[in-house]
Amino acid sequence: MIDDLMDIIAQIEVNIDYPEYEDVEQLTTNDLLPKTNDWLEKIDHILSRVQTGQMLKKGIDTIIVGKPNVGKSSLLNALLEEDKAIVTDIAGTTRDLVEGQIHIGSVQLNLIDTAGIRESNDKIEQIGIEKSQEKLKDAKLVLLVFDGSKELDEEDKQLLELTKDKMRLIIYNKLDKAEANKDGIWISASNKEIQPLIDALENLYQNDLLKEDPLLSNERQIGLLNLAKEDMLRAKEAMNRMVEPDLIEIDIQAAHDHLKEILGEVHREDLLDTLFSKFCLGK
Numbered sequence: 001m002i003d004d005l006m007d008i009i010a011q012i013e014v015n016i017d018y019p020e021y022e023d024v025e026q027l028t029t030n031d032l033l034p035k036t037n038d039w040l041e042k043i044d045h046i047l048s049r050v051q052t053g054q055m056l057k058k059g060i061d062t063i064i065v066g067k068p069n070v071g072k073s074s075l076l077n078a079l080l081e082e083d084k085a086i087v088t089d090i091a092g093t094t095r096d097l098v099e100g101q102i103h104i105g106s107v108q109l110n111l112i113d114t115a116g117i118r119e120s121n122d123k124i125e126q127i128g129i130e131k132s133q134e135k136l137k138d139a140k141l142v143l144l145v146f147d148g149s150k151e152l153d154e155e156d157k158q159l160l161e162l163t164k165d166k167m168r169l170i171i172y173n174k175l176d177k178a179e180a181n182k183d184g185i186w187i188s189a190s191n192k193e194i195q196p197l198i199d200a201l202e203n204l205y206q207n208d209l210l211k212e213d214p215l216l217s218n219e220r221q222i223g224l225l226n227l228a229k230e231d232m233l234r235a236k237e238a239m240n241r242m243v244e245p246d247l248i249e250i251d252i253q254a255a256h257d258h259l260k261e262i263l264g265e266v267h268r269e270d271l272l273d274t275l276f277s278k279f280c281l282g283k
Helices: 002-017 029-058 072-080 123-138 154-162 195-204 206-211 219-240 245-262 269-279
Strands: 060-066 098-104 107-113 141-147 168-173
Touching: 002 029, 002 245, 029 219, 060 072, 060 123, 072 098, 072 107, 072 141, 072 168, 098 195, 107 195, 141 154, 168 195, 219 245
Parallel strands: 060 107, 060 141, 141 168
Antiparallel strands: 098 107
16 A cells, blocks of 8 residues: 555656656546545555454444343343343343443453333333443444244334344344244343354354454554545545645655554655656666
8 A cells, every 4th residue: 555655656756857758647637536546445444454353352342132021131141151130021120231241252242231122101211221222323233132932023123123234143032932933043041042142153253353454453553544544535635626736745645654654664765766666767
């Protein structure tokens, strides 16, 4: 990516300093924009990988969602292998958030058991439901739990709609009371029979673990990468406004310097090397 920026900068400078050089492509905004768009696509891909890497290191905020009495607290207790959440047959027992951490293979899950999401006239329960909805917005993974012994009703379908844009696993609990007759992960949380869910969680992030990039390992490096992206977005905006290339170069050079700073080096000599290697100047 550094080399891509150096090529763009070199083309601009050759156009400015050697306008009579016949082998140099006459630089226009139409030449710069495709290269800039390609570069921005690459950096977005890298930032996405970095975000995934950070998430895997800090733990994945995972929320257990479902109607009251579908077995969310039993599932939390089964995953944690301890009785952290109170479990009863009374719908609405969980009124506040209950949290815990587990490791599935190399991945840490920051688990949050929530109050069952439904319409309620109970003021205390409603506060818990509102907290659940707030946590759902920030969660990176949703464990959506249904009662497998019953058909999905309108409230279940609303939860499917509510979580459709989130990364989620659809879980049917109470396999001890029903046949596995729908697509999804079937478990019996009360009997601690949750291995199908454990397997699904292990598979879910396996590819992300393999792709984790160790190069960008701290907040400073990630901040510099974001600064480079901001520089190039400004350069792109200037191109769209048909600003002169020598002014556009200021932001492109800033992006280059931010990338080089990640490696701990900023050298103007790199530009000279690119100029002479690509354009054979001085001959």
